[in-house]
Amino acid sequence: MTTGKSADTTSPVTPPSPWEVARLARSSNAFAADLWSQIREAQGNLAVSPVSITLALAMTWGGAKGDTANEMKRVLHFEGTPDEVMDSAGRLLQSWNTSSDVTLLRVANRLFGSRSYTFEKPYLEKTQATFGAPLEAVDFDVEVEATRKSINAWIARQTEDRIQELLPERSLRPGLTKLVLVNAIYFKATWAKPFSEELTAPEPFFVTPTVKKDVPLMRRKGDYRFAEVDGVKVLEILYKDGDMAMMFVLPDAVGGLEAVERNLTSAQWDGWFAALMNETVNVVLPRFEVNPEASLELGEALGAMGMRRAFNPEEADFTGMANPPNPNERLHISKVIHKAFVKLDEQGTEAAAATAVVMVARTGLARPKVPKEFRADHPFLFFLRENSSGMILFMGRVSEPAS
Template identity: 35%
Template sequence: VQGSFKADIKLEDFVNNSAAVVQTINTWVEDRTNNLIQNLLSQNDVTRDTRLIIINCIYFKGTWRKQFEERSTNENADFHEASGNVSKVKLMFTKEKYLYGENKDLRVQIAHLPYKSDNTHVQFVFTVILPEKGVSLDSVEQKLSSKPQLLQQILNDGYTRTEELLLYLPKFKMEASFELSDVLKKLGMVNAFSDSAADFTGIVSKKDDPAGLYVSKVIHKAFIDVNEKGSEAAATTAIRLTKRRRLASDIKLVEFKVDRPFIFMIRESHNNITFFSGKFLSVPLSYYKRALRKIDVIFLDELGSEAAAATAVIMATKSISFRPKPSPIEFKADRPFLFYIRETRQNLTLFTGKFLTPTNFS
């Protein structure tokens, strides 16, 4: 564990000192996520039967390579929710060149916003998947689920082109919390949660713990902030993005306006690895009305993005041709969309999510 994963191992007294264990773990996570992820565990998560807790966390803070100007942000823009409601959001704007693509099968626009990088071998990007007007985010997600290879295909740089965009993107913060046990069981990970069927003898021998281990709970927390400066974040299918060729007489203004639900990702594009992802659907309750167990946290504004995520696994003992220069494409995220924060060279996705409802925040 220490050699391959560079992980720390610490001996704790779960039976007699559970409160201190919870505090130690929560402090460790806070320190490594710039205090974005707090109170990952509660006192109820550690019991006398707890034998092992595996903690993982990731933190990302990126500055846009091309920052938005705060004076261009519309403080009272419309956002069209999937329900038909129109809510208000702070909509950032810029006119810049970005990698851009379209997919006629999914009926989406895709834009990749790069972050500043001092390493030529690493490139993180914020990816937005924006359904066309009149297309629901649910239908896009269903197609992506039914065609597993499609997402990787549309994220490939070969399916995009550099275009000058009229880019509109909500400024938002997002956090969420998940207890993943039921989700993992539905995905087929059943035996690990069974006190009779689980087999973790590769971790603890029967000699050391005759009763054996099973997974009692998996807790995940994440956070993202996207703003003008950047982000802070604690079967092959023959479908591809089409490159449109336009004659001078066919040139028209195309915008990327994220004013409706969307999917987003923070990714490392060279290796196509996704670190964070999510979806923005509608305006949540006030960001500062924190739920008991908040987890996913994302900030996004004119300067960049910040995101963080933490996961706890608790184990218990058993019991291209020439064309005239086109007009800028408008990419206006004024409706739900998907987003990703990625490292492009390794194609790693750090964060992913979907933006459904704007959050009111200062």
């Protein structure tokens, strides 16, 4: 078996060009919109990190071949060859890991591979070089439960304990699981202009048009970018360094979020963001925390999006990752597991996410006189966005802030 041991970070490299970053953002955002259309029927608060899922699947795609690779490329909307995408994505995440002190953005990748299984050396070298993802040899044969706990502990460390138990019990199959590819992302930043806690007070939030609950609503009057378009109000709140922003999309109708989500596309939210103008805005926004107990299993959604062969033991081709002589020992994806955490308050935002891909062998300007109003007292969407590229790092729905 070939293994690698090193730190999760790599030597500083030249960041990707604006053109490369824009290409990655287009791919990730288009994938995010497609994925949201598959998972949006889940009830209650919901959050995902499209970037985390994209990076985990990009590492997996790097070991795919033939029709399996082609399907994954289409679903992920990748532009370019695997080497081009992996190189630019790897350099982007390394540039994030050297971000400023006022905004903490950290991304870590790791491969956990079975000690009793042989992986292709070129694949391991490529994922190590581009994603800073070493292969850690583990026991999936006898000590599978201890290994699951160890992987979960690594994820918790990378996300400041915000992502717990990403891999649930019995998610790994003794003797059949051969590889788990993991991405973890952590973000923490303060607002450029924080809210005053003294102004936060409990007020009604309409969970539905007929059901309301008192929740802490923050308030602030200030200069923001704001738009009213397509039956929604859009608000951008910058973080301190100006590189990142949280975008809020609030339907005009109290019960209008379902219709907004049903028609959501990456082109539509690009239009929303392009419509933003400098305004004086009275902002009323709830404190909220999206912290699901259970992980999302994305296999069915990805299959519905067109990524079917990767999950099919008879058709999957990951021979670039591992190519055992016995076809019954070849890999396919068993599960894609994801969990995201987002907390927003008067000071700023903390967000974390992790994604695991489990591989098994076959048998196993001019200011208005009257301020604009942005009163988020009913369900809304949020998008944590990198400003220069427009890439969505986190997105989600708040339907009940107090839950």
